[in-house]
Amino acid sequence: MSELAESDGETSAVLRLDGVGKEYRLYDSPRDRLSALITGHSKHRSHWALRDVGLELHRGQCMGVVGDNGAGKSSLLKLIAGTLQPTTGRLTRHGRVTAILELGAGFHPDFSGRQNLYFGGSLIGISHEEMTKLERDILDFSELGDAIDRPVKTYSSGMTVRLAFALVTAVEPDLLIIDEALAVGDQNFQKKCVQRIDAFRRNGCTILFCSHSLYHVRHLCNVALWLDGGRVKALGDTESVLSSYEVHVRSQDTSSPPEQVIAVEQEGNTLEVPAGKLPAARAPVTAKLVCVEVANLGEGTPRLLESTDLVVTVKAQLGTGEQPNFIIMLEQSRGVGITSIATHAEGIAPHHLGDGVWQTTLTFPELPLHSGDYVVSAYLLDAHGLVVYEEWMRCVEFKLVAPSLTPGIVRLPHRWS
Amino acid sequence: MLLDEVRALWAARGLVWVLAKREISARHAGSVAGAVWAYLPPLLTVAAYYLVFDVVFAMRLGEQAPVRSVGAYLIVGSLPWMAFCDSISRATNSLIDAGSLLQKNPLPPALFPARTVVASAVIFGPLIALMTLAYAPMHRFSPALVALLPLALLQVVLCWLLGYLLAVCAAALRDVTAIVGFVLSVGIYLSPVLFPASMFPAAWAWVLWLNPMAPLVGGYQSVVLSGQWPQWSTWIVTLAWITLTALLLDKVVKRSQEQLVDWL
Numbered sequence: 001m002s003e004l005a006e007s008d009g010e011t012s013a014v015l016r017l018d019g020v021g022k023e024y025r026l027y028d029s030p031r032d033r034l035s036a037l038i039t040g041h042s043k044h045r046s047h048w049a050l051r052d053v054g055l056e057l058h059r060g061q062c063m064g065v066v067g068d069n070g071a072g073k074s075s076l077l078k079l080i081a082g083t084l085q086p087t088t089g090r091l092t093r094h095g096r097v098t099a100i101l102e103l104g105a106g107f108h109p110d111f112s113g114r115q116n117l118y119f120g121g122s123l124i125g126i127s128h129e130e131m132t133k134l135e136r137d138i139l140d141f142s143e144l145g146d147a148i149d150r151p152v153k154t155y156s157s158g159m160t161v162r163l164a165f166a167l168v169t170a171v172e173p174d175l176l177i178i179d180e181a182l183a184v185g186d187q188n189f190q191k192k193c194v195q196r197i198d199a200f201r202r203n204g205c206t207i208l209f210c211s212h213s214l215y216h217v218r219h220l221c222n223v224a225l226w227l228d229g230g231r232v233k234a235l236g237d238t239e240s241v242l243s244s245y246e247v248h249v250r251s252q253d254t255s256s257p258p259e260q261v262i263a264v265e266q267e268g269n270t271l272e273v274p275a276g277k278l279p280a281a282r283a284p285v286t287a288k289l290v291c292v293e294v295a296n297l298g299e300g301t302p303r304l305l306e307s308t309d310l311v312v313t314v315k316a317q318l319g320t321g322e323q324p325n326f327i328i329m330l331e332q333s334r335g336v337g338i339t340s341i342a343t344h345a346e347g348i349a350p351h352h353l354g355d356g357v358w359q360t361t362l363t364f365p366e367l368p369l370h371s372g373d374y375v376v377s378a379y380l381l382d383a384h385g386l387v388v389y390e391e392w393m394r395c396v397e398f399k400l401v402a403p404s405l406t407p408g409i410v411r412l413p414h415r416w417s
Numbered sequence: 418m419l420l421d422e423v424r425a426l427w428a429a430r431g432l433v434w435v436l437a438k439r440e441i442s443a444r445h446a447g448s449v450a451g452a453v454w455a456y457l458p459p460l461l462t463v464a465a466y467y468l469v470f471d472v473v474f475a476m477r478l479g480e481q482a483p484v485r486s487v488g489a490y491l492i493v494g495s496l497p498w499m500a501f502c503d504s505i506s507r508a509t510n511s512l513i514d515a516g517s518l519l520q521k522n523p524l525p526p527a528l529f530p531a532r533t534v535v536a537s538a539v540i541f542g543p544l545i546a547l548m549t550l551a552y553a554p555m556h557r558f559s560p561a562l563v564a565l566l567p568l569a570l571l572q573v574v575l576c577w578l579l580g581y582l583l584a585v586c587a588a589a590l591r592d593v594t595a596i597v598g599f600v601l602s603v604g605i606y607l608s609p610v611l612f613p614a615s616m617f618p619a620a621w622a623w624v625l626w627l628n629p630m631a632p633l634v635g636g637y638q639s640v641v642l643s644g645q646w647p648q649w650s651t652w653i654v655t656l657a658w659i660t661l662t663a664l665l666l667d668k669v670v671k672r673s674q675e676q677l678v679d680w681l
Contacts, residue, residue, distance in 0.1 A: 024676075024679060025676055030589060030590045030591065030592075031590060033589040033590060033680065034586060034589040034590040034593075036589075036672065037585065037586060037589050037669055037672055037673055038669075040668070040672055078520075081523060082523030083519065083520055083521065083522065083523050083678060084678060084679075085674065085675045087675060097523075099521075101521055102521055106517065106518050106521060106522065108439075108443055108446070110443070110446035110447050111442075111443075111446060119435065119439055122431070122432055122435045123432070123518070123522050123524065124522065127431070
């Protein structure tokens with residue numbers, strides 16, 4: 001395979017789909033299934049999970065797959081991973097394909113981590129001899145230590161996932177398929193995972209990445225695919241695909257009831273954190289947001305912004321001594337996002353206040369928005385802006401009163417002539 | 418189509434061995450005796466036959482039987498039959514059991530019936546060899562013993578084809594597992610395991626044709642007990658069964674291939 005890729009140079013496609021479709025045959029009962037098997041005449045209803053999907057990925061490209069639930073993302077990844085067969089069309093892959101679909105699913109609970117490692121390796125094409133060479137690296141990466149010789153049933157879910165991730169990524173693939181797998185283990189391990197995937201990408205590995213985290217898709221991918229009802233809705237450069245997808249997502253959001261909001265008392269400020277989106281209890285939390293404050297807020301619900309400038313201060317605590325990055329996002333309370341500003345995107349370093357506490361203040365002078373309710377969200381990221389340590393979605397809500405005679409959201413800088 | 422399956426299986430032959438070893442150790446993982454448990458039940462059955470029929474009751478078979486002692490006759494017939502039952506019943510479940518593996522890894526489904534058949538062969542192969550060593554001195558290690566190799570090979574091929582066929586059917590309809598279990602428990606009466614084929618009334622001899630293992634059991638008996646080459650009908654009928662099963666399997670694989678993983 002590698003010879004083939006070399007002979008075609010950079011132009012050869014690592015992955016190519018031509019008119020690929022996947023039909024699920026739904027039988028009313030298993031009896032119909034058996035009679036279809038025996039007689040060849042089947043009484044079934046068809047459900048096409050994918051229809052007429054065509055795409056091509058080259059070496060070093062990274063494609064993000066987005067779409068609503070049931071749009072066919074998982075079917076597409078399984079087809080490409082080879083666990084499903086396409087009903088129509090052609091699918092060609094070159095080189096080693098690794099899929100991070102469900103980590104640790106094939107482990108046997110009664111066998112030790114090491115035994116599972118060798119067995120799991122043989123399933124993904126790593127022979128016993130190769131594994132003896134790779135074992136050291138895998139053990140180091142998974143940080144399991146002596147636990148490797150204990151039965152897997154004694155492992156915590158985090159340990160299982162760490163071992164599984166270390167195993168599947170032990171050999172650098174030509175095509176890596178990732179399905180929502182970045183949220184594994186603790187923060188420190190997540191960071192290692194993201195770094196390893198990023199290293200693969202820089203080495204020229206082609207990546208297919210399916211995630212609901214548009215931030216990661218934006219950050220990692222140079223191509224994006226939007227699936228809708230099993231068909232390709234948009235395929236092209238990440239920004240243009242994602243921006244039209246976001247419009248679609250927001251149009252759905254407004255039709256669903258707003259999330260329930262619960263209040264959290266913190267440092268005298270009332271932070272409003274959506275239920276179910278409380279900072280996830282991923283132990284051990286070494287990096288966390290401490291507070292998000294908006295200056296000059298008065299009375300009322302939501303509280304009134306009493307100055308013309310919007311000043312947002314975020315503070316975070318990091319155990320490791322690394323410099324964090326922040327993203328601050330401003331949205332309409334019920335409606336569209338207005339802007340998000342990232343420290344790493346603008347080369348801004350937050351101030352270190354000592355003891356691992358970092359702070360940054362973002363000012364929007366003469367906030368050019370029309371009257372309305374607005375909400376601020378904050379993200380805490382690692383030094384490279386790759387790993388999202390924590391996100392406080394819609395944590396401060398405020399009301400803005402700005403006299404304006406004409407409708408709109410924002411006063412853009414303008415000039416008459 | 419079936420050829421593709423065989424090719425995929427051959428390409429992954431190393432994996433079959435790994436899977437088979439793991440299946441044997443997984444069956445008894447956590448127990449102190451471990452894999453010894455796999456060998457004990459057939460050994461104890463054989464020991465019981467020997468003690469009850471040859472030592473305690475010293476029963477004798479009639480003139481036409483290949484051997485006079487009932488115990489020896491039962492042991493030589495029942496070990497290959499037990500191997501057949503073990504591999505077919507486990508192979509029928511093999512795809513359902515491997516559901517989560519097949520959904521996560523791009524592996525050929527043919528691997529899983531193959532691994533159970535190989536695992537059964539690893540358990541029963543040595544037992545059949547021991548049994549041969551025990552009874553071959555009766556005919557001073559006749560050269561016909563060579564025929565044991567093709568007999569065993571045909572049995573493995575037959576078990577894989579039939580097991581795979583039943584496994585796909587069981588994936589479509591779970592009841593197949595229970596039906597197979599029932600047919601296997603009745604099947605021993607449609608075989609020369611308990612009674613020599615010659616004792617079957619002429620009007621009923623045809624029922625032996627319904628059992629694909631009947632000719633193979635007859636073959637083992639004539640080779641091990643009397644040192645005679647198996648009859649031609651042994652090879653012909655077995656090959657006919659293998660061909661028939663392969664044709665059916667080919668059809669079933671073609672019809673199910675694309676959806677099989679969804680059924681598990």
